[in-house]
Amino acid sequence: MTVRANQLAALASAIERVRRFDVPADNGLRSFFRAHPEMGQHDRAFVAEGVFALLRRMRSLTEIAATSEPRKLAIAVLVREQGRSLRDLEPALRSADEAWLRAFKARLHDALPPAVANDLPDWLWERLGAAYGDEERIALARAWLAPAPFDLRVNPLKATRDEALAALTADGLAAAPTPLSPLGMRINGRASLAQHPWLVDGRIEVQDEGSQLIGFLVAPKRADMVVDFCAGAGGKTLLLGALMRSQGRLYAFDVAKARLANLAPRLKRSGLSNVHPQVLEDERDNRVKRLAGKIDRVLVDAPCTGFGTLRRNPDLKWRQPESAVAELAAKQAKILAAAATMVKPGGRLVYATCSVLPDENEAIVEQFLGSHPAFSPGNAAEDLARANIALDTGSTLKLLPHRHGCDGFFAAVLERSR
Numbered sequence: 353m354t355v356r357a358n359q360l361a362a363l364a365s366a367i368e369r370v371r372r373f374d375v376p377a378d379n380g381l382r383s384f385f386r387a388h389p390e391m392g393q394h395d396r397a398f399v400a401e402g403v404f405a406l407l408r409r410m411r412s413l414t415e416i417a418a419t420s421e422p423r424k425l426a427i428a429v430l431v432r433e434q435g436r437s438l439r440d441l442e443p444a445l446r447s448a449d450e451a452w453l454r455a456f457k458a459r460l461h462d463a464l465p466p467a468v469a470n471d472l473p474d475w476l477w478e479r480l481g482a483a484y485g486d487e488e489r490i491a492l493a494r495a496w497l498a499p500a501p502f503d504l505r506v507n508p509l510k511a512t513r514d515e516a517l518a519a520l521t522a523d524g525l526a527a528a529p530t531p532l533s534p535l536g537m538r539i540n541g542r543a544s545l546a547q548h549p550w551l552v553d554g555r556i557e558v559q560d561e562g563s564q565l566i567g568f569l570v571a572p573k574r575a576d577m578v579v580d581f582c583a584g585a586g587g588k589t590l591l592l593g594a595l596m597r598s599q600g601r602l603y604a605f606d607v608a609k610a611r612l613a614n615l616a617p618r619l620k621r622s623g624l625s626n627v628h629p630q631v632l633e634d635e636r637d638n639r640v641k642r643l644a645g646k647i648d649r650v651l652v653d654a655p656c657t658g659f660g661t662l663r664r665n666p667d668l669k670w671r672q673p674e675s676a677v678a679e680l681a682a683k684q685a686k687i688l689a690a691a692a693t694m695v696k697p698g699g700r701l702v703y704a705t706c707s708v709l710p711d712e713n714e715a716i717v718e719q720f721l722g723s724h725p726a727f728s729p730g731n732a733a734e735d736l737a738r739a740n741i742a743l744d745t746g747s748t749l750k751l752l753p754h755r756h757g758c759d760g761f762f763a764a765v766l767e768r769s770r
Contacts, residue, residue: 407670409433410666470490492752500759501540504527504558507594553621560661569765570700570702576596576600580651582606583653584653593626605630641693650702657712692720700765701766704761706761713748
């Protein structure tokens with residue numbers, strides 16, 4: 353398909369905007385599109401696809417292109433990542449571009465250092481090697497270079513998964529059950545469901561399969577008192593509420609008012625009446641203290657580097673410095689310790705991240721258990737089996753995109769005995 357000059361210029365401008373890395377890539381693109389209201393839906397899709405393709409492969413493309421100039425990187429993305437031919441690009445190219453493009457194509461098969469070839473910062477490449485070994489590291493890095501599938505979850509208060517799959521299929525969407533979550537559905541390829549009636553009225557929600565599995569580890573009972581301690585926009589909150597059949601009491605806590613505000617419309621359409629969103633000042637807020645020793649189930653979906661989500665958020669690998677790992681680990685430890693005060697004897701605490709780094713996962717749990725003798729490790733595989741989910745990654749849940757097809761997640765079940 354022919355690329356027009358204004359499309360190439362728009363892609364280059366969007367790359368320049370997003371590559372500031374002052375905000376998440378999604379937000380940067382939204383800002384760019386607001387500044388260019390004349391762009392149609394087709395051109396917006398062209399730009400968004402090109403920007404995210406660059407973010408996934410930015411290091412190797414910049415190396416091969418021998419420049420960081422946005423226009424040339426836009427051409428590089430179109431040629432190497434999208435397979436556009438010279439004929440496709442001719443209407444948009446200048447004479448100087450053609451000479452550069454010939455040189456770029458001649459370098460396409462040049463050998464690159466491993467971290468460059470796999471499009472990761474050196475520090476992250478080294479940490480992954482230490483954690484997983486070379487073979488697993490390469491498989492994980494390559495999985496991150498592909499876009500994530502589009503996962504959905506049925507709201508069991510309003511429909512069954514079979515009903516949802518039938519409705520999506522009838523609308524021409526290639527939807528299939530997710531292999532692990534009993535509530536999940538997966539659409540491979542691009543899908544625009546923002547105005548789909550099932551999403552609008554809360555019968556389905558957008559949620560990665562890995563995120564769904566964490567809800568089954570919390571395993572709330574109908575009459576329980578439950579806290580989602582870092583609720584954010586509430587994806588896991590809504591699942592927990594549905595698993596409780598809208599009974600009991602479910603607190604959705606977060607320190608960010610704006611994030612929690614995004615839960616309101618989702619909560620309204622979900623049909624849940626047991627969810628109570630509350631903004632906290634910090635993890636030691638008086639609301640937390642008043643619940644000390646009273647809660648059956650507490651979920652800590654801790655703030656983290658988010659590297660498990662690099663297929664859908666590739667900018668994170670360029671936005672996060674290595675120093676962020678230690679900073680986040682300190683915050684994670686504080687949040688987990690504060691959340692633990694709410695768990696009553698016989699209750700359950702689930703610590704989860706969407707990171708794949710041991711510093712944010714196993715190390716935090718080990719540190720916590722060492723200083724909280726009332727808690728002991730549970731068994732994630734056994735808990736999932738009780739929910740008829742056939743997945744055994746050991747006593748903790750460890751999800752990796754190249755192994756399990758979903759985002760990377762970690763979760764540990766911690767039981768309070770006294």
